[in-house]
Amino acid sequence: MDLSRPRCRLWREVLLVASLLTYGILQTSSQICVIPFTGLERYKSFLELKNASKDVQEYSWHRGVNDTEENMIVSYKPPSNSWKSGPMFRGRENVTEEGHLIIRKSMLNDTGNYTVRVDVINGTQRATGWLEIQELESNPGISINTSFVVEYMGAVAAFCHTNATNIKWYVSDIPVFSNDPVIISPDGKTLILYQVTRYDTKFQCAMENILGFLQRSENTALTVAYGPDNVLLWSDPDYFDGILAAEIGSKVEMKCFSTSFPEPKYRWIHNSSFLSFSEANITLPSLTWEQMGRYRCIVENPVTQLTMYREVQIQKPQHIPVVRRGFYISGSLVVFLIVMTVLGGVYVCGMLAYTLTSYFSTRTRPDGQGVYSAHSGRRDPMKMKVESCSVSAQKSPNAHSSQQVQM
Numbered sequence: 001m002d003l004s005r006p007r008c009r010l011w012r013e014v015l016l017v018a019s020l021l022t023y024g025i026l027q028t029s030s031q032i033c034v035i036p037f038t039g040l041e042r043y044k045s046f047l048e049l050k051n052a053s054k055d056v057q058e059y060s061w062h063r064g065v066n067d068t069e070e071n072m073i074v075s076y077k078p079p080s081n082s083w084k085s086g087p088m089f090r091g092r093e094n095v096t097e098e099g100h101l102i103i104r105k106s107m108l109n110d111t112g113n114y115t116v117r118v119d120v121i122n123g124t125q126r127a128t129g130w131l132e133i134q135e136l137e138s139n140p141g142i143s144i145n146t147s148f149v150v151e152y153m154g155a156v157a158a159f160c161h162t163n164a165t166n167i168k169w170y171v172s173d174i175p176v177f178s179n180d181p182v183i184i185s186p187d188g189k190t191l192i193l194y195q196v197t198r199y200d201t202k203f204q205c206a207m208e209n210i211l212g213f214l215q216r217s218e219n220t221a222l223t224v225a226y227g228p229d230n231v232l233l234w235s236d237p238d239y240f241d242g243i244l245a246a247e248i249g250s251k252v253e254m255k256c257f258s259t260s261f262p263e264p265k266y267r268w269i270h271n272s273s274f275l276s277f278s279e280a281n282i283t284l285p286s287l288t289w290e291q292m293g294r295y296r297c298i299v300e301n302p303v304t305q306l307t308m309y310r311e312v313q314i315q316k317p318q319h320i321p322v323v324r325r326g327f328y329i330s331g332s333l334v335v336f337l338i339v340m341t342v343l344g345g346v347y348v349c350g351m352l353a354y355t356l357t358s359y360f361s362t363r364t365r366p367d368g369q370g371v372y373s374a375h376s377g378r379r380d381p382m383k384m385k386v387e388s389c390s391v392s393a394q395k396s397p398n399a400h401s402s403q404q405v406q407m
Helices: 004-029 331-361 381-406
Strands: 033-035 037-040 045-050 056-063 072-077 082-085 093-095 101-103 112-120 123-134 141-144 148-150 156-161 167-171 174-176 182-184 190-193 202-208 214-216 223-225 231-236 243-245 252-258 265-270 281-284 293-301 306-315
Touching: 037 045, 045 112, 045 123, 056 093, 072 093, 141 202, 156 167, 156 202, 167 182, 231 293, 231 306, 252 293, 252 306
Parallel strands: 033 123, 037 123, 148 223, 243 306
Antiparallel strands: 033 045, 045 101, 056 072, 056 112, 072 082, 093 101, 112 123, 141 156, 156 190, 167 174, 167 202, 182 190, 202 214, 231 252, 252 281, 265 293, 293 306
């Protein structure tokens, strides 16, 4: 049976309990102590007092290991909230309300022992601590292998001159780390930047001192040539889809814009012929037929050896007839149609009334014995006489025929 692992764990627990008990004893004993401190010249130094009770009547700090009046620096009395300076006071020391000693703008000769005396109601306690002030290292220096480069066309190497090991790099005030396209040497003193852009114009390195503060080098400038990226063309009147419509005799202005460093050179071509001037803008006070045609603005950066252009065609405006889509009626025709519609409606209504009146006033009986009157419903004597005559006329030829047969 293996008991080694449980025994190890048991010993760890015993040591932990012992440490906690020791810490508790120190806390309950309320024995004051001074935490040693290492500072830098020209910076603030701080000696911290620990385990001071709350019923303190006076804090008194002294230079050296003794708390005599001759080597007192400064004292503070919490009950009266008052401070008192001693023979060793040099105008840079102070005691906080918690009893800590602060020394502003520390100097190398501030290094040494400092003793604090704490007067409480039940007695006096003393403690001594060590303060060490180190010489402030000078800020690091910096250099680069070149001061001019074309964008995306070269690399830059920067060197940080310092003996420190904790070095940080900044490009245009932005922290950079070792990754593509940045490479930092293992000791941190060399930085190589590939694919330099127009925004990488400042290099700086910094080192971290013992207080955690950064001491920076000077900014080293880098000039980066770039462009032209694009060519923009402004004109008056405005052009659309490469066409500038202008009347003969009108004023025409054109101007090129481009992002480039250093300033680019401008050239103009009119109908395949170079113009004599090299300005970014061109003005035609009174447009002529000879000035019509295609214009090309050429932008060239002699350093980056990049060239770009923009074209525009000046021509006379084309007057396109307006074609009306849909059905249109003039005002007089609308009035005529309205009048004819009203008259047509009246005519149709009259014909309909006449037809209905005629129909109901001349209806014939079903047995063929006459016509009903539209008012009384009786047979009309005059119409009956006409009907009888018509019947006799139809019967007489038959009677004559019968007589001839009998003969």
